Amino acid sequence: MVKITDVARHAGVSPSTVSYALSGKRPISEETRRRIEASIRELGYRPHAGARALASSRSNVLALVIPLRTGIHVPVAMQFAVSVVTSARQHDHDVLLLTQEEGDDGLRRVADSALVDALIVMDVQLRDSRLTLLRALDRPSVLIGFPAESEGLTCIDLDFEAAGRACVEHLALLGHRCVGLVGSPPEVYARETGFAQRVVQGFTATAQQHGLTSSFHPCEATPAAARQVAAQLLREQPALTGVVVHNEPVVEPLIEAFEQLGLRVPRDLSITAICPDEVAEQIRIPVTSIAIPSAEIGARAVELLMQKLDRVAVPNATLLAPRLTARASSAPRPAH
Amino acid sequence: MVKITDVARHAGVSPSTVSYALSGKRPISEETRRRIEASIRELGYRPHAGARALASSRSNVLALVIPLRTGIHVPVAMQFAVSVVTSARQHDHDVLLLTQEEGDDGLRRVADSALVDALIVMDVQLRDSRLTLLRALDRPSVLIGFPAESEGLTCIDLDFEAAGRACVEHLALLGHRCVGLVGSPPEVYARETGFAQRVVQGFTATAQQHGLTSSFHPCEATPAAARQVAAQLLREQPALTGVVVHNEPVVEPLIEAFEQLGLRVPRDLSITAICPDEVAEQIRIPVTSIAIPSAEIGARAVELLMQKLDRVAVPNATLLAPRLTARASSAPRPAH
DNA sequence: CTGGATCGTCGAATCGTTTCGACGATCTTC
DNA sequence: GAAGATCGTCGAAACGATTCGACGATCCAG
Known part of the structure; x- marks a missing residue:
C-alpha cells in the first residue's frame, strides 16, 4: 500500500505538505502542488480512510436509515436512497445503509463508534423512540418526515x-x-x-x-x-x-x-x-x-446535513411545496 | 469520548488486555473479563471505528453496489439490499451503499482507501468493465449474477x-x-x-x-x-x-x-x-x-464474502436451484 | 521434582493521517 | 528601511485502537 510518506518522498516534500495540498487547509505554492499531484497519480495514492478518520475525527460517512415496513412504496424509498448517495458523493461523503430494525442501538452504535459523521432517518413516526436518542446524540441528523414534536430536530418533507x-x-x-x-x-x-x-x-x-x-x-x-x-x-x-x-x-x-x-x-x-x-x-x-420529489428531498437532506456539519444554522423544518401536474385524468365536472 | 485506556484504568488492567477481552484473540481469565465488561458498560465505551480499522487493517464494512437501470424490478433489488445489510450485521459488519453510476472509480476508491474490506456487486452484465477491476483488486468480492467469463470471480444467482x-x-x-x-x-x-x-x-x-x-x-x-x-x-x-x-x-x-x-x-x-x-x-x-430468492441470495453472498475474508476457499459459482410453487394459474391442458 | 507447555497479562511498537507551532522568506505599509 | 503580516513549508505530536514479544505463574509429563 502506498502511503502519504511515499508520496512526500517522491515529490520531495514533507508529509504534512502533501496533506495540506490535498485538503487545501493551508496555502501551497502552485508548483509544489503540481509536483505532489503528479506523484499521487503516478504512485496511485489513496488516503487510508481509517487513518484519516482517526486523525481528523471525520469519517466522511453518512448513515442512512431506510424503512422496511409495509405500506410504504418501495420505489420511492429506493429513489430517495439513490439520491442521498449521489448527493453525498458530491460532498465527498459515502453512505452507510442501516435498516429500521437495527433500531436505537444501531444508531447509537454507528454514531458513538465514529463510524459516521451524521445521520439521515427516513420514515419517522409521530412518536418515535429514536427522537430522544437523536436529540441526545452529539452528531447532526436530519429526519425525513415530521414527528409530533420536532423541537430540536431538523426535518424535511413534502408538505x-x-x-x-x-x-x-x-x-x-x-x-x-x-x-x-x-x-x-x-x-x-x-x-x-x-x-x-x-x-x-x-x-x-x-x-x-x-x-x-x-x-x-x-x-x-x-x-x-x-x-x-x-x-x-x-x-x-x-x-x-x-x-x-x-x-x-x-x-x-x-x-x-x-x-x-x-x-x-x-x-x-x-x-x-x-x-x-x-x-x-x-x-x-x-x-x-x-x-413526491424524492430526489429533491434526498439532495436537500444531504445539504442540510453538510451545513450542520459545518456548524451553519439551518431551519428546523423544511416543507417542500407541492407541484401539481395536470394530466388526462382530470377534467371539468360533467355538465349534466 | 471514552477510550480503551479509560476502560483499562477503570478495570485495573492494561489496554491490551481490554482489547483481547473484546476480540477473544487471547485467553483472558473469567474474572478479569467480567470486570472489563462491567467497566465497558458503566463507561459506555465503543471502540473508535477509524482507530480500529487503522490498527487492524479491517474496517468491518462491506460495499454493496446497487443497480439503477431500467428493467430491473426495484422491490427485488431493495429486498436484496436489506438482506445483505441484515446478514452483514450478523457477522458484525456494516454496509456501504454505492450506486452503479459510480462505476469503476467508485469501486477502486472504496477498496484502495481501505474504507471497505470486501465488495458485493449486483446486476453484473455479461461483459462488464468492472470484472477486470474486481479480479485485480486485493479485496474479495462476490457478484450477483453471472458474466460471460467468470473465471477468477465468485458469483451467485438463481439458476x-x-x-x-x-x-x-x-x-x-x-x-x-x-x-x-x-x-x-x-x-x-x-x-x-x-x-x-x-x-x-x-x-x-x-x-x-x-x-x-x-x-x-x-x-x-x-x-x-x-x-x-x-x-x-x-x-x-x-x-x-x-x-x-x-x-x-x-x-x-x-x-x-x-x-x-x-x-x-x-x-x-x-x-x-x-x-x-x-x-x-x-x-x-x-x-x-x-x-426469486433475493433474501437467500443476499445472505449467501455475505456468507461467501465472510469466508473469503477468512481465507477459506469458496466455490466459483453458486447456482440456487429454482423452486416452483404451484398456484391457481396453471392446470392440465383443456381436453380438446 | 524438573523442564517444557500453556495461561493470563503487560508494555511498547505500529497503523497512516491530520494538525499545531515554528520558522525563514517575501510582501506591505508608513 | 524597519516592523509586522502573510506565505509556504517542515517536524513532531496527536488520534485510539491492535498486536507482537516477553514474562511470571501454573500445569503436566516423565
Missing part, C-alpha cells in the same frame, strides 16, 4: 397537507362538488405516520372550506381492495365526480374499477393522485398528480 | 436457465403442447444481462426437447405492451395453452389481457411466472411461480 389541499383545490376549480379520498393502507394511519394523516387533514379541511361533500377511505394496496373501495365510494356518494388517491399501487386498479362500474375517466370522474411521476405517467390514462 | 426449464416442464407435465415466453423489456436483452437470456435458453431448449411448439417475445413493463404481446402471441400460435412470464410488472396485466381476449385462466390458458412470491400471490388469480 403533504398542502398536497391534499392542492388536489382538492384543483378539483374544486374544475367545478366538482363531491369528492372522495382513497388513502394508504389502514396500518399506515394506525402507526401514526404523520404524512398520511396530513394529507387527510389538508383534504378534509379544504373540502369543507369550499363547501364540498367529501369522504375518506383507507385502502389496502391490492386491486381487490381498490375495487371494493371504488364500489363503496359510489354507494356512499352517488354524486361523486372527483377522487384523490394517496396510495401508489392502487391508482391504476382504482381507475379500472371505476370504469368497470360504468364511469369514464375523466368524462364522468376526475382522478388526482399523490404519487411519483413515473406511476402517474405509466398508467393508460395519465393521471393528474402531485409528485 | 435462471433451470428456472426457464422448470416452467416448461411444469407445463409439459400438465399436457401443454404449445407454449410462449413473455420476457423482460428488450433493453434488458440488448445490454446482455445474462439472467434474462438464460431464461430464454432454458425455456427454448426444454420446449424443443419435449417437442413443444414455442415462441418468445420481450415485453416492455407496461400494461399496454402486455396487451399487445398477448394478442400477438395468440395470432402467432392459435393453439397456445401455456405461457411463461419473466417480467414482474406485467404478470397481472398480461392475465387481464388474455382474459379480455376470451381465454379463462387456468381453464383455457396456464400461466407460470418467474417473479417474487409477493407478486405471484397478490394477483387476483394467484400465479404458479418460481420465486
Whole structure:
C-alpha cells in the first residue's frame, strides 16, 4: 500500500505538505502542488480512510436509515436512497445503509463508534423512540418526515397537507362538488405516520372550506381492495365526480374499477393522485398528480446535513411545496 | 469520548488486555473479563471505528453496489439490499451503499482507501468493465449474477436457465403442447444481462426437447405492451395453452389481457411466472411461480464474502436451484 | 521434582493521517 | 528601511485502537 510518506518522498516534500495540498487547509505554492499531484497519480495514492478518520475525527460517512415496513412504496424509498448517495458523493461523503430494525442501538452504535459523521432517518413516526436518542446524540441528523414534536430536530418533507389541499383545490376549480379520498393502507394511519394523516387533514379541511361533500377511505394496496373501495365510494356518494388517491399501487386498479362500474375517466370522474411521476405517467390514462420529489428531498437532506456539519444554522423544518401536474385524468365536472 | 485506556484504568488492567477481552484473540481469565465488561458498560465505551480499522487493517464494512437501470424490478433489488445489510450485521459488519453510476472509480476508491474490506456487486452484465477491476483488486468480492467469463470471480444467482426449464416442464407435465415466453423489456436483452437470456435458453431448449411448439417475445413493463404481446402471441400460435412470464410488472396485466381476449385462466390458458412470491400471490388469480430468492441470495453472498475474508476457499459459482410453487394459474391442458 | 507447555497479562511498537507551532522568506505599509 | 503580516513549508505530536514479544505463574509429563 502506498502511503502519504511515499508520496512526500517522491515529490520531495514533507508529509504534512502533501496533506495540506490535498485538503487545501493551508496555502501551497502552485508548483509544489503540481509536483505532489503528479506523484499521487503516478504512485496511485489513496488516503487510508481509517487513518484519516482517526486523525481528523471525520469519517466522511453518512448513515442512512431506510424503512422496511409495509405500506410504504418501495420505489420511492429506493429513489430517495439513490439520491442521498449521489448527493453525498458530491460532498465527498459515502453512505452507510442501516435498516429500521437495527433500531436505537444501531444508531447509537454507528454514531458513538465514529463510524459516521451524521445521520439521515427516513420514515419517522409521530412518536418515535429514536427522537430522544437523536436529540441526545452529539452528531447532526436530519429526519425525513415530521414527528409530533420536532423541537430540536431538523426535518424535511413534502408538505403533504398542502398536497391534499392542492388536489382538492384543483378539483374544486374544475367545478366538482363531491369528492372522495382513497388513502394508504389502514396500518399506515394506525402507526401514526404523520404524512398520511396530513394529507387527510389538508383534504378534509379544504373540502369543507369550499363547501364540498367529501369522504375518506383507507385502502389496502391490492386491486381487490381498490375495487371494493371504488364500489363503496359510489354507494356512499352517488354524486361523486372527483377522487384523490394517496396510495401508489392502487391508482391504476382504482381507475379500472371505476370504469368497470360504468364511469369514464375523466368524462364522468376526475382522478388526482399523490404519487411519483413515473406511476402517474405509466398508467393508460395519465393521471393528474402531485409528485413526491424524492430526489429533491434526498439532495436537500444531504445539504442540510453538510451545513450542520459545518456548524451553519439551518431551519428546523423544511416543507417542500407541492407541484401539481395536470394530466388526462382530470377534467371539468360533467355538465349534466 | 471514552477510550480503551479509560476502560483499562477503570478495570485495573492494561489496554491490551481490554482489547483481547473484546476480540477473544487471547485467553483472558473469567474474572478479569467480567470486570472489563462491567467497566465497558458503566463507561459506555465503543471502540473508535477509524482507530480500529487503522490498527487492524479491517474496517468491518462491506460495499454493496446497487443497480439503477431500467428493467430491473426495484422491490427485488431493495429486498436484496436489506438482506445483505441484515446478514452483514450478523457477522458484525456494516454496509456501504454505492450506486452503479459510480462505476469503476467508485469501486477502486472504496477498496484502495481501505474504507471497505470486501465488495458485493449486483446486476453484473455479461461483459462488464468492472470484472477486470474486481479480479485485480486485493479485496474479495462476490457478484450477483453471472458474466460471460467468470473465471477468477465468485458469483451467485438463481439458476435462471433451470428456472426457464422448470416452467416448461411444469407445463409439459400438465399436457401443454404449445407454449410462449413473455420476457423482460428488450433493453434488458440488448445490454446482455445474462439472467434474462438464460431464461430464454432454458425455456427454448426444454420446449424443443419435449417437442413443444414455442415462441418468445420481450415485453416492455407496461400494461399496454402486455396487451399487445398477448394478442400477438395468440395470432402467432392459435393453439397456445401455456405461457411463461419473466417480467414482474406485467404478470397481472398480461392475465387481464388474455382474459379480455376470451381465454379463462387456468381453464383455457396456464400461466407460470418467474417473479417474487409477493407478486405471484397478490394477483387476483394467484400465479404458479418460481420465486426469486433475493433474501437467500443476499445472505449467501455475505456468507461467501465472510469466508473469503477468512481465507477459506469458496466455490466459483453458486447456482440456487429454482423452486416452483404451484398456484391457481396453471392446470392440465383443456381436453380438446 | 524438573523442564517444557500453556495461561493470563503487560508494555511498547505500529497503523497512516491530520494538525499545531515554528520558522525563514517575501510582501506591505508608513 | 524597519516592523509586522502573510506565505509556504517542515517536524513532531496527536488520534485510539491492535498486536507482537516477553514474562511470571501454573500445569503436566516423565
